[in-house]
Amino acid sequence: xxxxxxxxNEQVGLDSARARVRMKVPSVAERVAEELRxxxxxxxxxxxxxxxxxxxxxxxxxxxxxxxxxFAELAGERLLLRQPNKGVFVATxxxxxxxxxxxxxxxxxxxxxxxxxxPDRIAAVRAAVxxxxxxxxxxxxxxxxxxxxxxxxxxxxxxxxxxxxxIMAQILAEMRLYFHKATxxxxxxxxxxxxxxxxxxxLEAGELERAGDLLLAYLNRSEQQxxxxxxx
Amino acid sequence: xxxxxxxxNEQVGLDSARARVRMKVPSVAERVAEELRxxxxxxxxxxxxxxxxxxxxxxxxxxxxxxxxxFAELAGERLLLRQPNKGVFVATxxxxxxxxxxxxxxxxxxxxxxxxxxPDRIAAVRAAVxxxxxxxxxxxxxxxxxxxxxxxxxxxxxxxxxxxxxIMAQILAEMRLYFHKATxxxxxxxxxxxxxxxxxxxLEAGELERAGDLLLAYLNRSEQQxxxxxxx
DNA sequence: TTCGCTGGATTGTTCAACGATCCAGCGATC
DNA sequence: GATCGCTGGATCGTTGAACAATCCAGCGAA
Numbered sequence: 001x002x003x004x005x006x007x008x009n010e011q012v013g014l015d016s017a018r019a020r021v022r023m024k025v026p027s028v029a030e031r032v033a034e035e036l037r038x039x040x041x042x043x044x045x046x047x048x049x050x051x052x053x054x055x056x057x058x059x060x061x062x063x064x065x066x067x068x069x070x071f072a073e074l075a076g077e078r079l080l081l082r083q084p085n086k087g088v089f090v091a092t093x094x095x096x097x098x099x100x101x102x103x104x105x106x107x108x109x110x111x112x113x114x115x116x117x118x119p120d121r122i123a124a125v126r127a128a129v130x131x132x133x134x135x136x137x138x139x140x141x142x143x144x145x146x147x148x149x150x151x152x153x154x155x156x157x158x159x160x161x162x163x164x165x166x167i168m169a170q171i172l173a174e175m176r177l178y179f180h181k182a183t184x185x186x187x188x189x190x191x192x193x194x195x196x197x198x199x200x201x202x203l204e205a206g207e208l209e210r211a212g213d214l215l216l217a218y219l220n221r222s223e224q225q226x227x228x229x230x231x232x
Numbered sequence: 233x234x235x236x237x238x239x240x241n242e243q244v245g246l247d248s249a250r251a252r253v254r255m256k257v258p259s260v261a262e263r264v265a266e267e268l269r270x271x272x273x274x275x276x277x278x279x280x281x282x283x284x285x286x287x288x289x290x291x292x293x294x295x296x297x298x299x300x301x302x303f304a305e306l307a308g309e310r311l312l313l314r315q316p317n318k319g320v321f322v323a324t325x326x327x328x329x330x331x332x333x334x335x336x337x338x339x340x341x342x343x344x345x346x347x348x349x350x351p352d353r354i355a356a357v358r359a360a361v362x363x364x365x366x367x368x369x370x371x372x373x374x375x376x377x378x379x380x381x382x383x384x385x386x387x388x389x390x391x392x393x394x395x396x397x398x399i400m401a402q403i404l405a406e407m408r409l410y411f412h413k414a415t416x417x418x419x420x421x422x423x424x425x426x427x428x429x430x431x432x433x434x435l436e437a438g439e440l441e442r443a444g445d446l447l448l449a450y451l452n453r454s455e456q457q458x459x460x461x462x463x464x
Numbered sequence: 465t466t467c468g469c470t471g472g473a474t475t476g477t478t479c480a481a482c483g484a485t486c487c488a489g490c491g492a493t494c
Numbered sequence: 495g496a497t498c499g500c501t502g503g504a505t506c507g508t509t510g511a512a513c514a515a516t517c518c519a520g521c522g523a524a
Contacts, residue, residue, distance in 0.1 A: 107343035
């Protein structure tokens with residue numbers, strides 16, 4: 001939701017942007033969803049955990065119906081799994097899900113980078129690369145993770161498509177949930193730091209085909225690594 | 233939702249399929265959503281129309297809260313637009329939305345066809361082509377529309393990705409809503425009937441690059457046509 | 465061991481209520 | 495005559511309570 005708005009504000013003209021701002025008054029259900037998204041991303045809620053409506057409602061001091069609406073939203077984003085009459089659970093990685101996620105990423109990331117983008121969008125990609133470098137010298141493991149996500153988000157951002165942006169945001173949220181910090185040791189980041197640099201350079205040089213090929217190769221290798229770590 | 237389940241059943245093994253079927257007991261909220269989806273696709277609810285919670289609740293004989301849940305689901309699919317404290321409205325085509333939709337289609341359709349697919353998936357594409365031909369000789373305008381949607385759905389189906397399938401299903405639902413039969417006259421279908429045939433032939437012949445190029449060209453032209461018809 | 469029952473817990477759904485917000489209309493003021 | 499501010503009605507947002515439906519674990523009987 002936050003991502004959708006962000007994308008919208010970036011793309012619409014000034015007038016409609018002003019009309020759309022409309023004082024940010026996130027509904028209670030949205031704030032509950034946001035809180036849960038945060039806890040999911042932070043690893044506070046681990047995959048498979050059961051979320052009881054009444055408990056969450058009491059913890060957050062809202063009504064059960066409101067929690068229910070938040071659950072519906074997160075279930076639509078594949079972060080929660082609703083099992084009728086049993087409850088909602090934090091989504092777990094099923095067989096084939098890793099491949100599935102990477103199939104989507106290959107489709108939209110490669111397509112976006114192959115179409116190029118405006119100078120400021122390319123600058124955003126470059127900014128993410130630099131952000132990663134800074135995190136590396138600072139030994140900021142957490143920062144490295146976000147930087148990488150920003151990098152791939154910026155790549156999809158090249159297409160300037162609201163829909164692609166929200167799709168990518170959801171995929172990234174899923175990855176934050178599944179491939180949590182625990183599995184992300186420093187050596188894991190070593191490769192793609194320079195790799196991102198290469199991709200970004202090719203993009204800046206206008207060598208879109210090569211950039212796409214590099215990105216595709218990275219995604220294939222990344223899928224392989226993740227598959228090796230987690231069960232098939 | 234129906235699409236997600238369909239995709240799931242296709243991909244999972246027999247055991248888990250049996251475990252997942254679990255007697256189809258769609259919740260009331262889901263049935264409401266399904267009914268609204270139907271009315272949207274059928275053009276019974278036109279873009280911009282306002283949907284009042286109380287009215288829908290009474291019409292369908294369900295509670296307002298249940299309608300609310302259905303609204304949330306459809307809003308997540310971009311079929312409805314929720315404006316806080318004002319109501320929910322059937323989504324309307326904003327500036328840039330046509331381009332946005334086709335950007336997504338280019339990404340996932342071209343990517344799917346370029347990766348090829350198993351023989352039965354290719355057979356599904358062929359089946360959609362034949363379905364279109366039959367509808368043509370029968371002068372079934374409505375059937376032509378569905379056949380084309382089935383064709384492009386089958387193309388994405390090549391990738392055998394649950395996520396891509398649901399994304400595509402949502403996009404197709406949006407197109408049903410926006411580009412309704414009214415705008416779809418017979419001459420509109422004339423081109424792509426043989427075009428689909430060409431694409432399918434190339435796919436069957438294993439000429440994936442050429443199939444991708446043909447598909448891409450079609451999508452570009454289709455976007456141009458739609459943009460010409462509706463406002464930019 | 466297996467089967468069937470039972471009780472408790474949780475979800476699914478409904479209903480009624482109240483405050484918050486928006487919108488149209490209407491009158492007052494300049 | 496146009497603008498401003500108010501007011502009332504309609505609708506949404508949220509809550510709390512209630513009850514039926516469903517699931518699950520445990521227990522006893524065959």
